Amino acid sequence: MNSKVADRIATTIFYLIAATIVTVLVGLLGYILFHGFSKLNIDFLTSPSSSFRAGGGIGNQLFNSFYILFLTMVFTVPLGLGGGIYMAEYARPGRLTNAIRTCIEVLASLPSIVIGMFGLLMFVNLTGWGYSILGGALALTVFNLPVMVRVCEDALRTVARDQKEASLALGITHWHTIKTVLLPAAFPSILTGAILASGRVFGEAAALLFTAGLTTPTLDFSNWNPFDSTSPLNIFRPAETLAVHIWAVNTQGLIPDVREVADGSSAVLIISVLLFNLLARWIGSVVHKKITASK
Amino acid sequence: MGQAIATPPAVEKSVFDIKNLNLWYGKNLALKDIDFTIYNNEITAIIGPSGCGKSTFIKTLNLMIQNIPGVRMSGEINYEHTNLLNDRVDLVDLRKKVGMVFQKANPFPKSIYENVAYGPKIHGVKKKGKLDEIVERSLRDVFLWDEVKDRLNTSALGLSGGQQQRLCIARAIATKPDVILMDEPTSALDPISTIKIEELALELKKNYSIVMVTHNMQQAARVSDRTAFFLMGELIEYDQTSKIFSAPSDKRTEDYVTGRFG
Numbered sequence: 026m027n028s029k030v031a032d033r034i035a036t037t038i039f040y041l042i043a044a045t046i047v048t049v050l051v052g053l054l055g056y057i058l059f060h061g062f063s064k065l066n067i068d069f070l071t072s073p074s075s076s077f078r079a080g081g082g083i084g085n086q087l088f089n090s091f092y093i094l095f096l097t098m099v100f101t102v103p104l105g106l107g108g109g110i111y112m113a114e115y116a117r118p119g120r121l122t123n124a125i126r127t128c129i130e131v132l133a134s135l136p137s138i139v140i141g142m143f144g145l146l147m148f149v150n151l152t153g154w155g156y157s158i159l160g161g162a163l164a165l166t167v168f169n170l171p172v173m174v175r176v177c178e179d180a181l182r183t184v185a186r187d188q189k190e191a192s193l194a195l196g197i198t199h200w201h202t203i204k205t206v207l208l209p210a211a212f213p214s215i216l217t218g219a220i221l222a223s224g225r226v227f228g229e230a231a232a233l234l235f236t237a238g239l240t241t242p243t244l245d246f247s248n249w250n251p252f253d254s255t256s257p258l259n260i261f262r263p264a265e266t267l268a269v270h271i272w273a274v275n276t277q278g279l280i281p282d283v284r285e286v287a288d289g290s291s292a293v294l295i296i297s298v299l300l301f302n303l304l305a306r307w308i309g310s311v312v313h314k315k316i317t318a319s320k
Numbered sequence: 321m322g323q324a325i326a327t328p329p330a331v332e333k334s335v336f337d338i339k340n341l342n343l344w345y346g347k348n349l350a351l352k353d354i355d356f357t358i359y360n361n362e363i364t365a366i367i368g369p370s371g372c373g374k375s376t377f378i379k380t381l382n383l384m385i386q387n388i389p390g391v392r393m394s395g396e397i398n399y400e401h402t403n404l405l406n407d408r409v410d411l412v413d414l415r416k417k418v419g420m421v422f423q424k425a426n427p428f429p430k431s432i433y434e435n436v437a438y439g440p441k442i443h444g445v446k447k448k449g450k451l452d453e454i455v456e457r458s459l460r461d462v463f464l465w466d467e468v469k470d471r472l473n474t475s476a477l478g479l480s481g482g483q484q485q486r487l488c489i490a491r492a493i494a495t496k497p498d499v500i501l502m503d504e505p506t507s508a509l510d511p512i513s514t515i516k517i518e519e520l521a522l523e524l525k526k527n528y529s530i531v532m533v534t535h536n537m538q539q540a541a542r543v544s545d546r547t548a549f550f551l552m553g554e555l556i557e558y559d560q561t562s563k564i565f566s567a568p569s570d571k572r573t574e575d576y577v578t579g580r581f582g
Contacts, residue, residue, distance in 0.1 A: 195439040
């Protein structure tokens with residue numbers, strides 16, 4: 026076999042592999058969207074779910090998902106930023122840094138169900154909160170933190186070295202350089218990374234099963250007092266998220282329209298995650314253009 | 321001018337006095353026993369083949385070299401009666417006085433105005449009027465003002481390479497330094513931009529002392545008052561530029577400046 030033939034065969038094989046991957050992805054997305062799309066309407070998206078009768082919606086679950094996501098990001102972003110800055114700018118190469126890096130990697134690869142069990146011990150039992158939004162958000166923070174640290178560290182490291190040198194050579198202190206040169210330049214990648222991480226958090230179920238719970242109390246959407254037990258904003262109430270809802274109706278649902286609800290919820294979940302991804306790209310490029318615009 | 325006042329005999333004032341400087345990267349001795357005096361209001365050129373230590377040397381003068389992990393130094397680098405290696409040096413103060421311009425123009429991805437105002441702002445100049453004045457003066461000093469005065473608020477990245485490098489020089493002089501270190505400031509520029517930077521350096525030496533690392537021997541010959549020749553981490557010869565290029569005392573200097581190696 027001469028090298029030209031080998032080259033052609035290799036090219037064909039790689040095309041085939043790529044085509045297989047695309048087919049699987051498109052097929053999966055298409056299947057979920059095709060089955061779920063017909064279920065989507067305002068009523069389904071806004072009404073509360075029902076326990077026994079058909080025709081329940083996912084209004085509360087959708088709200089819970091976004092609320093928990095929001096709280097998770099409120100916890101994760103500052104911590105992740107701090108960790109990323111430390112790892113990129115202050116950690117000296119050595120045993121301690123390697124140990125920290127290993128910890129972050131182990132944490133990043135922990136199965137989310139393990140994080141759920143840890144959350145049950147820490148944020149549900151030890152704190153005595155029971156299943157709560159706060160507990161769920163904290164468990165997801167544990168789940169998401171290593172990703173955020175990595176995102177921030179990588180973003181800071183890819184800022185051109187000469188920018189940093191320019192600032193230091195002007196007599197600007199390290200912290201000021203980080204604040205005024207590195208962070209603004211790294212901002213687009215950090216934002217993109219954070220939004221992509223949001224997609225992952227939004228779709229997470231296992232870590233929430235034993236922390237935020239499988240139920241949602243009756244919510245009164247006109248009550249915005251966060252300390253009231255029927256308020257949607259109350260962080261100490263249990264909250265079933267969309268991803269958990271899909272799992273719950275499929276395994277223990279008593280409603281006759283399990284299939285429809287599951288299909289519709291899956292479509293909403295997938296569309297949301299897709300939106301997160303598109304949003305990440307769009308905002309990333311807009312901010313990048315804004316910061317580096319030449320005209 | 322015009323008045324017949326006898327100029328006092330030129331007292332050569334030095335800005336940097338370096339004695340027995342050794343520098344190691346890990347176990348590698350990169351600078352060996354350097355004795356070097358850099359004089360006020362002169363352009364001092366540092367030449368030598370790649371890897372001879374000239375860039376390492378210039379980065380010791382504002383201690384930027386300390387950002388590289390594993391660097392050790394011994395000896396003395398005296399700047400304004402302070403030994404930078406012994407006394408606890410305030411890096412902020414030092415780098416305010418000893419500015420630096422890099423090989424590749426590295427403006428911040430901010431506006432032209434912000435680039436120049438960045439240093440003074442962080443060093444405590446708050447008033448808009450004062451900042452405007454500094455920005456204009458610095459840009460005028462580098463002959464960039466007329467080219468950019470109408471677009472001060474546009475991104476510095478829209479400037480040409482030569483303009484960017486002049487902007488970087490403006491940024492460096494905005495903090496009113498005494499010394500400007502230039503690490504191969506024209507190696508990434510076209511010939512016309514190079515000439516402009518050289519003319520600028522000649523203009524700037526009236527007010528600043530300039531240390532310029534260069535790969536380009538003609539450049540050293542054209543602009544500098546004194547030239548130092550480095551080879552394998554050693555300072556081989558240091559003298560008036562005219563002497564280095566016409567009658568060097570070391571055979572290796574002669575071989576290098578006549579293009580026999582390097």
